[in-house]
Amino acid sequence: MILLTRKAEFSASHFYWNERWSEEENRRAFGKCANRNGHGHNYTLEVTVAGEVDPVTGFVVDLKQLKDVMEREVLSDYDHHHLNLEVPEFRATLPTTENIAVAIWRRLEGKIPGSRLQRVRVYEMPDLFADYLGE
Amino acid sequence: MKAYLGRRYRFSASHRLCSERLSDAENHAIYGKCANPQGHGHNYVLEVIVGGQIDGTTGMVCDLTELDGCVQREILEPFDHENLNTLEVFADRVPTTENLCLEIQRRLRRALRPEFSLAVRIEETSNNFFEYVEGAA
Numbered sequence: 176m177i178l179l180t181r182k183a184e185f186s187a188s189h190f191y192w193n194e195r196w197s198e199e200e201n202r203r204a205f206g207k208c209a210n211r212n213g214h215g216h217n218y219t220l221e222v223t224v225a226g227e228v229d230p231v232t233g234f235v236v237d238l239k240q241l242k243d244v245m246e247r248e249v250l251s252d253y254d255h256h257h258l259n260l261e262v263p264e265f266r267a268t269l270p271t272t273e274n275i276a277v278a279i280w281r282r283l284e285g286k287i288p289g290s291r292l293q294r295v296r297v298y299e300m301p302d303l304f305a306d307y308l309g310e
Numbered sequence: 311m312k313a314y315l316g317r318r319y320r321f322s323a324s325h326r327l328c329s330e331r332l333s334d335a336e337n338h339a340i341y342g343k344c345a346n347p348q349g350h351g352h353n354y355v356l357e358v359i360v361g362g363q364i365d366g367t368t369g370m371v372c373d374l375t376e377l378d379g380c381v382q383r384e385i386l387e388p389f390d391h392e393n394l395n396t397l398e399v400f401a402d403r404v405p406t407t408e409n410l411c412l413e414i415q416r417r418l419r420r421a422l423r424p425e426f427s428l429a430v431r432i433e434e435t436s437n438n439f440f441e442y443v444e445g446a447a
Contacts, residue, residue, distance in 0.1 A: 191369070193367060193368070195367075204368060205368075206375075268369065269368070269369035270369075271364075271368070271369035271370050272315070273313040273315060273364050273369060273370055273371050274364065274369045276313055277311055277313060277364070296316075301318070302317060302318035302319075303315075303316070303317055303318075303374075304315075304316040305313050305314065305315050305316070305371070306313060306314035306315075306316065306359070307311075307313045307314075308312075308314070310311070310312040
């Protein structure tokens with residue numbers, strides 16, 4: 176089995192706010208991430224798929240197809256958008272890096288021909304990332 | 311739902327790779343320039359990956375401020391800008407980055423709540439790194 180990873184970048188804004196909490200509780204839990212006007216990041220997305228090498232093409236997955244799926248399923252909705260306000264799955268779920276990784280997994284699962292989704296890694300910043308393995 | 315949160319930290323320290331159980335010639339044969347008597351230093355990059363259930367209220371695996379505080383207290387304060395060979399923990403073992411990785415894992419494991427899984431990866435230079443993954447063979 177071979178693992179293959181494709182990277183992509185998207186820029187988006189978000190904020191953390193739990194409606195069930197007071198302003199003070201939100202500030203305490205989320206700090207400056209709770210600013211209601213939001214803030215943004217350049218996210219890096221790494222999608223890892225697992226599969227066998229096709230004896231004819233030598234590919235695990237057609238990279239162009241993978242790129243197109245990532246573009247269609249994720250980037251077209253996330254890039255240069257406000258995650259809380261414009262992406263449906265974050266209307267009721269906080270767009271933390273962990274939840275973004277889960278949401279991207281759900282968008283991609285079963286959509287990549289000929290391979291199995293192995294890992295979604297989302298970097299919010301170069302020093303902070305979340306992995307979701309479908310567990 | 312389980313996810314993994316990864317965070318990178320940096321610290322700088324010096325070390326010398328040299329075993330008291332080996333002769334000078336053997337140390338130089340095994341460790342090369344890393345055995346030079348006055349030691350040398352690295353900018354280490356530490357990657358800590360904590361796994362756990364995503365909290366339904368906060369949307370987070372763990373509190374980032376708590377994790378930063380834990381790594382600061384357990385790792386960065388004792389190791390940053392120190393000579394690793396002079397630290398008690400390396401009195402009886404060579405401060406290779408393998409041993410440093412094990413020591414960091416031991417300290418963080420002790421400090422983190424048991425329900426979290428933990429993986430530690432440490433880069434000694436941009437070309438070599440060492441990993442400790444719980445449960446890996």
